Amino acid sequence: MGRGNCHGQENWHGKFHGFGCRMTAGREAVITVLQGTKDHLSADEIFIKARRINPDVGLTTVYRTLERLSEMGEVHSLDSGDKRARFELANNEKGHHHHLVCTKCNRMIDYDDFIDDEVKLLQESEKKLSKKYDFTINSHLIQFYGICDNCK
Amino acid sequence: MGRGNCHGQENWHGKFHGFGCRMTAGREAVITVLQGTKDHLSADEIFIKARRINPDVGLTTVYRTLERLSEMGEVHSLDSGDKRARFELANNEKGHHHHLVCTKCNRMIDYDDFIDDEVKLLQESEKKLSKKYDFTINSHLIQFYGICDNCK
DNA sequence: CTTTTTATTGAAAATCATTTTCACTAAATG
DNA sequence: CATTTAGTGAAAATGATTTTCAATAAAAAG
Ligand SMILES: [Mn+2]
Ligand SMILES: [Mn+2]
Ligand SMILES: [Zn+2]
Ligand SMILES: [Zn+2]
Numbered sequence: 001m002g003r004g005n006c007h008g009q010e011n012w013h014g015k016f017h018g019f020g021c022r023m024t025a026g027r028e029a030v031i032t033v034l035q036g037t038k039d040h041l042s043a044d045e046i047f048i049k050a051r052r053i054n055p056d057v058g059l060t061t062v063y064r065t066l067e068r069l070s071e072m073g074e075v076h077s078l079d080s081g082d083k084r085a086r087f088e089l090a091n092n093e094k095g096h097h098h099h100l101v102c103t104k105c106n107r108m109i110d111y112d113d114f115i116d117d118e119v120k121l122l123q124e125s126e127k128k129l130s131k132k133y134d135f136t137i138n139s140h141l142i143q144f145y146g147i148c149d150n151c152k
Numbered sequence: 153m154g155r156g157n158c159h160g161q162e163n164w165h166g167k168f169h170g171f172g173c174r175m176t177a178g179r180e181a182v183i184t185v186l187q188g189t190k191d192h193l194s195a196d197e198i199f200i201k202a203r204r205i206n207p208d209v210g211l212t213t214v215y216r217t218l219e220r221l222s223e224m225g226e227v228h229s230l231d232s233g234d235k236r237a238r239f240e241l242a243n244n245e246k247g248h249h250h251h252l253v254c255t256k257c258n259r260m261i262d263y264d265d266f267i268d269d270e271v272k273l274l275q276e277s278e279k280k281l282s283k284k285y286d287f288t289i290n291s292h293l294i295q296f297y298g299i300c301d302n303c304k
Numbered sequence: 305c306t307t308t309t310t311a312t313t314g315a316a317a318a319t320c321a322t323t324t325t326c327a328c329t330a331a332a333t334g
Numbered sequence: 335c336a337t338t339t340a341g342t343g344a345a346a347a348t349g350a351t352t353t354t355c356a357a358t359a360a361a362a363a364g
Binding site: 172173174176178179208209210211212213216235 | 311312313314315321322
Binding site: 174175176194195196211212215216235236237 | 350352353
């Protein structure tokens with residue numbers, strides 16, 4: 001029956017190879033952690049979970065892997081207002097979404113409601129702004145800040 | 153002719169007093185710097201400019217003043233993607249605006265074009281999202297990321 | 305104008321997430 | 335096997351921000 005890679009699983013080995021990189025045990029652990037959570041984890045939190053999968057992984061490798069994956073466009077680095085970065089897979093089942101950010105516990109809540117309207121408006125703005133300010137727009141950020149249900 | 157404070161100048165002494173704080177030479181220097189620039193300066197950049205006004209000001213005082221003013225709602229702390237925070241007066245002649253952020257030089261460019269449409273959409277989203285997610289929304293952030301005219 | 309109270313200060317040390325260094329290992333290639 | 339190059343963990347370095355602490359200045363009280 002062919003050679004693996006059924007069930008829509010991603011060919012990470014191939015993706016890395018395309019960037020002149022190798023798929024290693026450490027990187028696999030980091031990716032497994034990212035695939036196995038709905039949260040927006042910090043490097044440190046990813047490190048702890050990755051260690052449960054492979055106790056040999058070092059924090060340095062977690063940072064390096066996250067940076068590599070960001071460069072490859074496979075991971076998004078998020079700012080929760082906390083001083084540490086948080087990460088999520090770019091291509092997850094959630095699709096394009098924005099975040100509600102709790103200023104008390106720094107939790108980031110996904111939402112994709114009304115996002116089509118938001119994106120449509122942003123695209124119109126982008127077109128006009130990029131012309132007016134001679135500014136090449138590559139991406140946008142929308143976040144709402146406040147207090148989450150847990151925190152009130 | 154009364155006692156000062158004509159010409160729409162703000163009564164900083166009174167503002168601080170209202171928060172149980174004192175108006176000092178260091179704080180005045182920081183505020184003067186913020187009032188005198190159109191840029192979005194880092195703490196360090198504010199420190200350097202403040203020193204030209206009052207050579208006795210310390211970097212610590214700059215940080216403390218910026219935090220105090222943020223608590224008072226008089227200063228906005230901004231994230232340029234750079235690792236250091238940038239600051240602007242909350243009540244400046246610019247009014248409510250958003251930013252284009254250059255990912256190459258980290259410059260933040262003000263814009264208020266089309267902002268009414270943006271804000272209107274955001275307010276509608278806010279209403280629905282806060283109900284659906286039981287999330288109390290206090291503020292929002294919109295930024296566009298890309299390459300500024302200087303950098304291309 | 306004193307005295308007392310309390311906020312503010314600068315310098316130096318501490319914090320803490322992230323990055324860099326370095327000597328070593330593992331993978332790929334021939 | 336021999337060579338080349340990517341990847342590694344531990345420890346050290348970095349750099350923005352915060353904290354500590356003893357000294358000072360402003361406000362309030364007398
Ligand atoms: Mn998300
Ligand atoms: Mn601005
Ligand atoms: Zn919360
Ligand atoms: Zn630029």
